[in-house]
Amino acid sequence: MPEQPRLTPIAVMILATLREADMHPYEMVRLLKERRDDRLVPLQKGTIYHAVARLERDGLLAEVGVDRDGNRPERTTYTLRDAGRRAVEQWVRAELPQIDRASDFRVALSEAHNLPRDEVMALLDRRRALLLASVDEHRAGLDKAATSETPEQFLVELQRQSALLDAELAWQDSLRARLADRSLAWGIAEIPEHIKKKHRVSKETTP
Template sequence: MLDTSRLTPIAVMILATLREADMHTYEMVRLLKERGDDRLVPLQKGTIYHTVARLERDGLLAEVGVDRDGNRPERTTYTLLPAGHRAVEAWVRAELPQIDRASDFRVALSEAHNLDRDEVVALLDRRRDLLLASRAQHRAGLEKAAERETPEQFLVELQRQSALLDAELAWQDSLRARLVDRSLAWGIAEIPEHIKKKHHVSRETFA
């Protein structure tokens, strides 16, 4: 079984970007920023270059060429290796059902399109069970607090978390419904060609 524990969120996002096309580090950063992924992880130049070097050492990506544009420094182009392809999928599978690592879940959700539609539905169903259990626990806590006549000022955080769980469940149920009825395009094959070009998606499949 592939060990994904050593992969950081930024490593997963770099590998996922290379699933679309071979590119150099500057292009990876530009594309991630264009898509707003810097909301999820810091895109610091030093961290990016260090991560790319580590992924190369681990056999997940490889150099395929060096470009030079005018007087600019040489730029090394990287390609995704089969092990990197599998690593992205394995990491998303591990993190998408979780409810206790919010930052990793956000990255997994942003990369969930790398998995088949039906598999994503199944993973979200596992997550829904955890959300329901957590909501029941919070509601039980609020009920016990009310029975003990605990002053409400001590419960505002618990109330907030309960409300957030309600909202999370409603959002996830809506996403699941759109995946199931196929009203949400999923996977690169379902993206119209003109949209692929606009958003720099160049590979026809993730195979």
Template sequence: MPDSTRLTPLAVMLLATLREGDMHPYEMLRLLRDRRDDRLVPLQKGTTYHTIARLERDGLIAEVGVDREGNRPERTTYTLLDAGRDAVEAWVRAELPQIDRPSDFRVALAEAHNLDRDDVVALLDRRRELLVASLAEHRAGLARARERAVARQYMVEVERQAALLDAELAWQDALHRSLTDGTLPWGVDGPSHPERFRVSKETPA
């Protein structure tokens, strides 16, 4: 099986849509756009179709049918293979604990619901250790700078990063509590949104 860590964030999100059911590329693209996932990854038609072709070539998805409506071009429908499902989970497990790839972390967080609650808690625990260490390093650096009477204008970026790390820790600790005390529905206990499954039939962009 291809190395899941080499998947692009777009590839992960396309694979994740197929966990909801078989779809053709246009439908996947429309679904991601309707959910405003263009906040996380660029959603361009050419790149999307190229990525889907690569996922099929790598044995992560498979063609299950071709249909045509009126004079529209044929649409190939794809299904998610077990290797594709495993690849999504492996990628999320690899990226969710990280703090040095913010854009990938956002995608991993968006797809974290594909993992069991206990797995997510454990991964976030690992991430917390990195956040705490990084915050301590920034605070120590600021303390040393003050001792050396370094002008504050040279330290504003470090101050900002320390504040962001502090806020990130507070947010993650709140998420952790809601996962561990069960107040956040998750996985099989989570909400079902069948209305999010399909998008309206519109003329392809």
């Protein structure tokens, strides 16, 4: 069997919506915008339909019906195939520990709930080690610059990046702690029933 092409971030998010319920592209866009995911990926109509068509061609999702609401155009509803589910998990698993692809990490983080709680904690631990190494590298760079009396005006970006890394590390430690003590609901199965109904989450998939 030929290897599937690497997913784009928008493809990951489309497939991930279908883990929750079968839906048509209009519903996918509505849901992603409701969750403010339009900050992470382009949600233009043409982009979504093109991505859906490619995912169907690649065998990651499938058409399950066509409906019409009044005078509106027909809308095709899609469902997630097993290959699509695995593709989402594989993509998130690869990107969540990374620190050098910020845009992909943000998408992976937004879809991390598709993986089991314990696995997410393990992936974040791997990322923490990389963050710590980067923090040490930036601090060493600042120390060296101070020793050589580099004018501070040339170091403001390095100072900013060092501060951002410290903040990122503190935020990630807080997230992991909430995952560990289970104060953060994780996975579709842990979403309260009244919230599932409100947001049309129907698939009881436990990662």
